[in-house]
Amino acid sequence: MDSFSSPSSLSSGSSESSGRSAEAMMDQLKAQLAQAYAEEFLETVRSKCFAKCITKPGTSLSGSESSCVSRCVERYIEATGIVGRALFSSPR
C-alpha cells in the first residue's frame, strides 16, 4: 500500500482542511454579523438625527444643522452605552 492510498494520511488531510474551512466560515459569519449590526445602527442614527436636527429642510444643510447632527451622533452613541450598562450592571 503506498502513502497516497493509506487511510490515515487521507483522513488527517481532510480533517485538517475541514478545520481550516470551518474556521474561515466562523470568521466570515462574525464579519457579516458585525456588518449587519453596523448598518442597522447607522440607519437608526440617521433616522433619529434627521428627526431632531433637520426640522425644515432647506436648499442645503445649515451650519447649525450640521453641528446638531454631529452632536446627535455622539449623544446617540453615548445613550447606547448607558442603556447597555443599565441592562448588565444591576440585575434585579
Next chain:
Amino acid sequence: MDKSEELQQFLELEKQKAMVSEMVGKLTNVCWDKCITGTPGSKLSSGESSCLTNCAQRYMDMSIIIMKRFQSMQ
C-alpha cells in the same frame, strides 16, 4: 470536541450575542425618544442619563411582569 460540536457552540454563542445587541439597539431607540426631548447638546444632562438608565431597567421589569402574567394564564 469535534468540528460539528464546535460549530454548534459557536453558532449558539453568536446567536446570544446578536440577541443582546438587538435588545440594546431596540431599547436605545425607544428610550432615546422618551428621554432626549430637546435638541442634542454637547453632552447628555444628568436627567437624560438617569432617564435612559431608568427606561432600560423599567422595560426589563415590565418584561418580567408580562411573562409571569402570560404564564399564569396558560
